[in-house]
Amino acid sequence: GENVEQHPSTLSVQEGDSAVIKCTYSDSASNYFPWYKQELGKGPQLIIDIRSNVGEKKDQRIAVTLNKTAKHFSLHITETQPEDSAVYFCAVFPRNTGNQFYFGTGTSLTVIP
Amino acid sequence: EAQVTQNPRYLITVTGKKLTVTCSQNMNHEYMSWYRQDPGLGLRQIYYSMNVEVTDKGDVPEGYKVSRKEKRNFPLILESPSPNQTSLYFCASTRTGVTGELFFGEGSRLTVL
Numbered sequence: 001g002e003n004v005e006q007h008p009s010t011l012s013v014q015e016g017d018s019a020v021i022k023c024t025y026s027d028s029a030s031n032y033f034p035w036y037k038q039e040l041g042k043g044p045q046l047i048i049d050i051r052s053n054v055g056e057k058k059d060q061r062i063a064v065t066l067n068k069t070a071k072h073f074s075l076h077i078t079e080t081q082p083e084d085s086a087v088y089f090c091a092v093f094p095r096n097t098g099n100q101f102y103f104g105t106g107t108s109l110t111v112i113p
Numbered sequence: 114e115a116q117v118t119q120n121p122r123y124l125i126t127v128t129g130k131k132l133t134v135t136c137s138q139n140m141n142h143e144y145m146s147w148y149r150q151d152p153g154l155g156l157r158q159i160y161y162s163m164n165v166e167v168t169d170k171g172d173v174p175e176g177y178k179v180s181r182k183e184k185r186n187f188p189l190i191l192e193s194p195s196p197n198q199t200s201l202y203f204c205a206s207t208r209t210g211v212t213g214e215l216f217f218g219e220g221s222r223l224t225v226l
Contacts, residue, residue, distance in 0.1 A: 001172060006155070034214070043117075043203055043217030044156070089155060091215075099144065099163060100171060101215065105155035 002027045002094045006104025013080050014112050021107045023090035024072040032093035033066060033073045038106075039086045047088075048075070080111045115140045119204050119218035126194055127226050134189045134221045136204030142216070144207045145187040146171070147179065149200040150220075156203065162187055194225040 003026040013019050023033075031052040036044035050057045050064045050073065057064050061080075066073040077084055090104040117138045126132055138145065146161035148171075158171030162181040176198055178190040187206075191198060204218040 004155075009153075036215075036217075041219075043205075043219050044215075045217070046214040049214075099161060099169070100158050101146075102158075103148075103156040105153060 001100070002030065002092050002102040004090065004092050004102045004104045006090050006107060008107060009105065010108045010110075012110045012112060015080060015082060017080055019075075019077045019080055019084070019109055019111075021075045021088055021090070021109075022072060023074070023092075023104050024070075025092045025094075025102075026071065027092070027094040028068075028071060030092045030094045033064070034091050034093075034101075035062075035064060035075045036089045036091065036103075037086045038089065044089055077109075080109075082111050082113050085109055085111045115216065117204055117206055117216050117218040119202075119221045121221060122219065123222050125224045125226065128195055129193050132191050132194060132223075134191075134202055134204075134223070136187045136189065136218060137185050138187075138204075138206040138216070139185065140206060140208075140216065141184065142206035142208050143184070145181065146205050146215075147177070147187070147189045148203045148205065149173065150203060151200050159189070159202075191223075194223075196225050199223060199225050 006023045034049035037047045038044040063076040088107045091101045120135045143164045147159040148156040157173045160179040162168045202221045205215045
């Protein structure tokens with residue numbers, strides 16, 4: 001199956017700074033790359049996604065970039081706020097290997113006020 | 114309100130005592146799946162279902178069973194739980210085509226003694 005690596009596993013930033021989380025994947029046929037945010041005691045929620053025909057997508061303070069050649073994609077959060085503190089998961093949907101999402105191992109982001 | 118509902122949210126049981134974690138969604142989604150979340154391992158798929166009466170193994174199906182008799186329900190069955198099945202479990206659903214938002218339940222924390 002797909003191999004998704006996510007870095008870093010923990011990240012602390014000062015409020016107002018930017019945070020970047022990176023994921024790499026192995027299956028070049030993958031075509032859908034969502035990011036999920038999991039707050040304490042809750043299930044993950046989709047915050048942004050990107051498809052393979054697009055290089056970058058932005059939604060207010062969050063953005064995702066995709067480099068298909070290098071097989072990596074990144075989540076960028078600008079002007080971080082304490083409510084951004086959570087665990088973030090990247091995911092990959094490999095088109096040719098069935099109907100499964102493969103998730104990264106998660107990044108615990110702490111925004112220090 | 115669109116939601117995925119899991120029960121129970123918390124359960125402590127003993128080795129070998131059969132249990133069922135229920136999952137229900139009210140969004141008329143065809144696709145449903147179960148994940149387990151363990152520290153450092155992210156979210157790993159146990160089973161998924163593309164539609165009623167159609168189920169497939171994910172990456173970690175050993176020790177689990179599922180059924181999909183109705184579109185809205187997708188129960189996870191542990192016939193003979195063991196301590197290595199102590200974990201946080203999530204049910205998720207999405208519409209046909211799969212490459213869209215996965216809606217997660219709030220999670221079920223299971224401890225097997």
